[in-house]
Amino acid sequence: MNLTLNIWRQKNNADKGGFREYKVSDVSKDMSFLEMLDVLNEQLAGKGEDPVHFDHDCREGICGMCSLYINGKPHGPLQTTTCQLHMRSFNDGETITIEPWRAKAFPVVKDLVVDRSAFDRIIQAGGYVSVNTGGVPDANEIPIPKKIADEAFDAATCIGCGACVAACKNASAMLFTSAKVSQLALLPQGQVERKERAEKMIAQMDAEGFGACTNTGACEAECPKGISITNIARMNREYFSAVVSSENV
Amino acid sequence: MILDSKIPEGPLAEKWSKHKFNVKLVNPANKRKYDVIVVGTGLAGASAAASLAELGYNVKAFCFQDSPRRAHSIAAQGGINAAKNYQNDGDSVFRLFYDTIKGGDYRAREANVYRLAEVSVNIIDQCVAQGVPFAREYGGLLANRSFGGAQVSRTFYARGQTGQQLLLGAYSALSRQVANGKVKLYPRTEMMDVVTVDGKARGIITRNLITGAIESHSAHAVLLCTGGYGNVFFLSTNAMGSNVTAAWRAHKRGALMANPCFTQIHPTCIPVSGDHQSKLTLMSESLRNDGRVWVPATKEIAEKLRKGEITANDIKEEDRDYFLERKYPSFGNLVPRDVASRNAKYVCDEGRGVNETGEAVFLDFRDAIIRDSEDVIRARYGNLFDMYQQITGENPYKVPMKIYPAVHYTMGGLWVDYNLMTNIPGLYALGEANFSDHGANRLGASALMQGLADGYFVIPYTIGDYLAQTPYTKTPTDHPEFQKAEADVKARIQKLLDIPGEKTVDYFHKKLGKIMWDYCGMARTEEGLKKAKAMIKELKAEFWTNVNVLGGNEELNQSLEKAHRVADFLELGELMVDDALNRNESCGGHFREEYQTPEGEALRDDENFAYVAAWQYVGEGEEEVLHKEPLVFENVKLTQRSYK
Amino acid sequence: MSWVSKTLSSTLGRKLLMALTGLFLIIFLIGHVSGNTLLFKNDGGEAFNIYAKFMTTNPAVKILSYLTYISVLAHVVYSIILTRHNKSARPVAYANSKASTNSAWTSRNMGVLGTIILIFLVIHLQGFWYKMHWGDIPMVTYAGEQYKDLYSIVFFAFQSELLVGLYVLSMVFLGLHLSHGFESAFQTLGLNHVKYSPAIKKLGLAFSIIVPALFASMPLYIYFMN
Structure with missing residues (x-):
């Protein structure tokens, strides 16, 4: 395959940045998208040009480090991570536009690398259960209904990649935040700090400058781990009941 | 040099309890006077940093990723072992200890392994309390599965994402301490060197990966929780960023590297599809429960297959060689990892490999689907099949999967004593970065166990013993040793940037990987290893004259990051070869073709090699010096593994 | 800041206000549309005029109508605040975005739809509501009691194709706005349940078709009746 890549290049956060066009040839259908970029980078390095910087690590869809807004969609055309996207999803001669995640809360570090801290x-701000190491009860002391445990697990599978923010027209982080709020709200271990957790995490989410939720469902549709927006509904419940009943004035 | 493993006296089962009583303690009010550096935020690092901060120490935690949550522990799939005996099937601490020692082919320390088995039960309690959503039965209690040939069900799991859930648990504990102000986090920061003052570890030098700033961090103790070095093979199941740099820097400052040749090759990975391949993806070992491994019976048929003249389904039953079932009638497709891997290599070496590169064997579910129906197989392995299809574009319900072994884990690592301290006082190594618990081969679901055992339940006790004897005074970062180390790091960066070379860093990494894979991989020979050593030396020399590192230091520069790592891999590779050459026996993941039983199984030499090979760096270009720590077995009888 | 103002200035609090006011306006629409079906009664407007008088004089209805004004106002003001906030959350837009593949057009354009509906509302209020309250309206007498003849105003107004067209078109936009707004309000309130959410979704869809259709049929009925 031969491809034209339209890639966002930006030297650093202060730089204005802009698109640049590159050609890559002899791309195999079996390559992952990132491997295709590796080929481009080897090509650029050979010419002494600065390679395109992008975040990636595990390349098996679990660490959440890879990002990239590919042809108008986070992680590209499939509902998976960029590292698990393969070139057979593209056609010979195609032009592919690659942009970084766009959000005020995710400033660009360089090229396609953004800061997701x-x-x-x-x-x-509260995505934990406050237990110290040691001195905890036996693991089987509190039975948890399988259904609840499974639901908590489904929420907990979030990889923190930020595709939800990237997909959302408001750059909202509700899906990410709600996944953690939900996981801990569902489990008995999370009950003690339940109210405080919802209040604090949402306050932090707002302080970071993420947008609000319009319930478009784009986040859910693009989430590579299929996190459901029912978690957002649950977080809303958690939050509203927390603010009216907690003692944090 | 005498290696003192500091193993406590007394019966095996009492060693750890006794030791915990005997170690010195730091008064709670004094803990805040000590600073601890933790490098790496995987299972070992995050759990250690969180636990130490909870105790009151001031912790600085470093990781090269953009967030501690991304450490490669996250990719572990299968599960975590613990001797809970919830299943009432005869498990016990001693059985887990025994299985681990035996699985490691008797090349691990009894006392360490027993302690690991002992604290395994606490890990599960701790993780559940943190909100880790382990799999559960309908009654609400924790579910277990059997794993890796163990005869009991002791593996706790969270679907196929156990590593992720455990890491996020440790990450949440770490995050809590960050919020409490007890941990200061340094993401996108790479450790470049260890600083020792009067022979003791007193800090590290780091590079901020975004700004390129070289910084000094001083502390009373330094913990390296930096994972394994599987990426020395270029292609492995490790993350792209996984590297040996932190451990190697420590090694060059005097820390011994133990058993570096012990690497684990996992049999069920998706094969390499071409030169562009950047990493290998593991498929869960559980697939071998239902899949049958085979290759064509003859080279001719295999050739037709590779040329695409026929497909797997065209090959008649009598032309298929189910080689594992044939050679190991009792264990069949379920032989241990090393045996399965090696045999796949043999049949491919015979020219019977089944994909274009000739390096793949079939894992066929045809018979299982006929026996149990496609729906049953889908329920069992649906997500794995989907993943396979996504990567390869082939439907494994219709055509057999292709698999090939890949480097997965490194049992070797920094030499540590019972306290997890290296031979440099104040410098510790935890998790995969140390060598301590898995001997020559790691059992499935034990890596997560070890990482968390070290971080949650071992280091919080043992570090106190050292710190209690350390004065509160901090070493200022303008101390000459810091300044010297900083200058060294800067000089090295400049040296890399100044090489007027033509080849990219990946070129060297790929070449090194190929040498390692061909000569220091699944099967090794003296001849091959000697050849590899010469080749690595040559490659190393070429690297330092002909690599082209782009960009500058004062920016995010992935080319420079890689160059540092590959430079260290080149040196490590040579040591691995030395170690493999020295170990004239076969054991676990180390298979020397000269040393095998008439049936072709690994032949240990307990008389001459029941020791830990700990290597000392003595200077640039000089051969490393071998130190031996004899392994004493008082509680298990050394036997020959057999899976016939 | 008190906890109340803190909550209401959070993204979730603002959304809560949008949902609550939106739901209240949905209830208002039910009342409005059911009352206005009296326009279909072929009685020369008697029932409608009696109803109109009741609606403008009954104290309970008065309270409700003030709530409606507040809801409209709050819904508009908060939508502006939220839109501004949401825009600021992404200062640099994507050069290439295929949002249509992951979300419905209506859900992404509630602000546009809302603005159109607001313009319609101004025209609508000016035409009928203002006249009813403060305008010059002919009087009719039923059973000895005097009533403002709003019916004649309505009747007269809907002789214009332009106005009928505007009303019908506006109701399409209202339908689109409701098609997302209805279920979205429940989601925001956290009223999400595996048993009831599918029903809410269906109800929302039905509501967003039936209510605007009924509204649109009124000017059409009057126009064609003549």
Whole structure:
């Protein structure tokens, strides 16, 4: 396959940035999208040009480090991570536009690399159960209905890639935040800090500058892990009941 | 040099309890006077950083990823072992200990492994309390499955994403301490060197990957939780960023590297599809429960297959060679990882490989589908089949899967004593970065166990013993040793950037990977290893004269990052070859073709090689010096593994 | 900041207000459309005029109507605040975006639809509501009691093709707005349940078709009746 790539290049956060066009040839259908970019980078390096920087690590769809807004969609045309996207999803001669995640809360670091530390700070605001190591009860002391455990697991599979924010017309982080709020609200271990958690995490989410939710469902449709927007509904419930009943004035 | 493993006296089952009582303690009010550096935020690093911060130490945690949540522990699929015996099927701490020692082909320390089995039960309790959503039965209690040939069900799991859930648990504990101000986080920061003052580890030098700033961080102790070095093979199931740099820097500052040749090759990975391949994807080992491994009986048929003249389904039953079932009638397709991997290599070496590259064997579900129906197989392995199809574009319900072994885990690592301290006082290594618990071969579902055991339940006790004897005074970062180390790092960066070369970093990495895979992979020979050593030396020399590192230091520069890592892999590769050459026996993941039983199985030499090979760096271009820590087995009887 | 103002200035609090006011306006629409079906009664407008008087004089209805004004106002003001906030959350837009593949057009254009509906509302209120309250309206007498003859105003107004066309078109937009707004309000309130959500979805769809269709049929009926 021969492809034309229209890639966002930006030297650093202060740089204005812009698109540049590149040609890559002899792309195999079996390559992953990132491997195709590796080929481009080897080509650029050979010419002494600065390679295109993009985030990636595990390349098996679980670490959440890869991003890229490909042809108008986060992680490209399939509902998967960019690293699991293969070139057979594209056609010979196609032009592919590659942009970084766009959100105020995700500033561009370089080229296609963005800073997603806002997600870390949301978790730091309350996405945990406050137990110290040791001194915890036996794992089987509190039975958890299988259905609840499974639902909590489904929420917990979030990989924190930020595709939800990238997909959302408002750059909202509701799906990400709600996945953690839900996981811990569902489990008995999360009950003690339930109210405080919802209040604090949402306050942090807002402080980071993410947008609000319009319930378009774009996040769910693009989430590579299929996190459901029922989690957002649950987070809303958690939040509203927390603010009216908690003692945080 | 005498290697003191500091294994406590007394009966095996009492060693850890006794040791915990005997170690010195740091008064709760004094803990805040100590600073601890944790490099790496995977299972070992995140759990250690969180636990130490909870105790009151001031922790600085470093990772090269953009978030601690992305460490490669996240990719572990299968599960985590613990001797809970919830299934009432005869498990016990001793059985888990025994299985681990035996699985490691008797090349691990008894005391460490027993402690690992002992604290395994606490790990599960801890993770559940953090809100880790393990799989459960309908009654609401935790579910278990059997794994990796164990005869009991002791593996706890969270669908196929156990590593992810455990890591996110540890990450949440870490995040809590960040919020509490007890952990300061340094993401996108790579450790470049260890700083020792008067022979003790007193800090590290880092590079900020975004700005390129070289910084000094001082502390009373340094913990390296930096994972394994499987990427020395270029292609492995490791993440792209996984590297040996932190461990290797420590090694060059005097820390011993133990058993570096012990690498684990996982039999069920998706084969390489071409030169463009950047990494390999693991398929869960559980597939071998229902899939049958085969290749064409003759080279001629295989050739037709590779040329695309026929497809797998065209091959008649009598022309198929189910080689594992044929050679190992009792274990069949379920032989241990190393045996399955090696045999796949043999049949491919005979020219019977089934894909274009000739390096793949079939894993066929045809018979299972006929026996159990497609729906049953889908329910069992649906997600794996989907993943396979996504990557290869082939439908495994219709055509057999193709698999091939890939580097997966490294049992070797920094030498540590019972306290997880390297031979440099104040420098610790945890998790996959150390060598301690898996001997020559790791059992399935034990990596997660070890990472969390080290971080949650071992280091919080053992570090106190060291710190209690360390004065509160901090080493200022303008200390000459820091300045010297910083200058070294800067000089090295400049040296890399200044090489007027033509080849990209990946060129060297790929070449090194191929050498390692061909000569220091699944099967090794003296001749091959000697050849590899010469080739690596040559490649290393070429690297330092002909690599082209683009860009500058004061920016995000992935080319420079890679160059650092590959430079270290080149040195490590040579040591791995030395270690493999030295170990004139076959054991676990280390298979020397000269040392095998008449049936072609690994032949250990307990008399001469029941020791830990710990290597000391003595200077640029000089051969490393071998130190031996004898392994003493008082509680298990050494036997020959047999899976016939 | 008190916890109330803090909550109402959070993204979730603002959404809550949008949902609550939206739902209240949905209830209002039910009342409005059912009352206005009296226009279909072929009685020269008697029932309609009596109803109109009741609606403008009954104290309970008065309270409800003030709530409606507040809801409209709050719905508009908060939508502006939210839209501004949402826009600021993505300062650099994508060069290439295929949002149509992951979400419905209506859900992404509630602001546009809302603005159109607001313009319609101004015209609508000016034409009938303002006249009813403060305008010059002919009087009719039923059973000895005097009533404002709003019916004649309506009747007269809907002789214009332009106005009928505007009303019908506006109701299409209202339908589109409701088709997302109805279920979205429930989602925002967290009223999401595996048993009831599918029903709410269907109800929302039915509502967004039936109510605007009924409204649109009124000017059409009057226009063609003549």
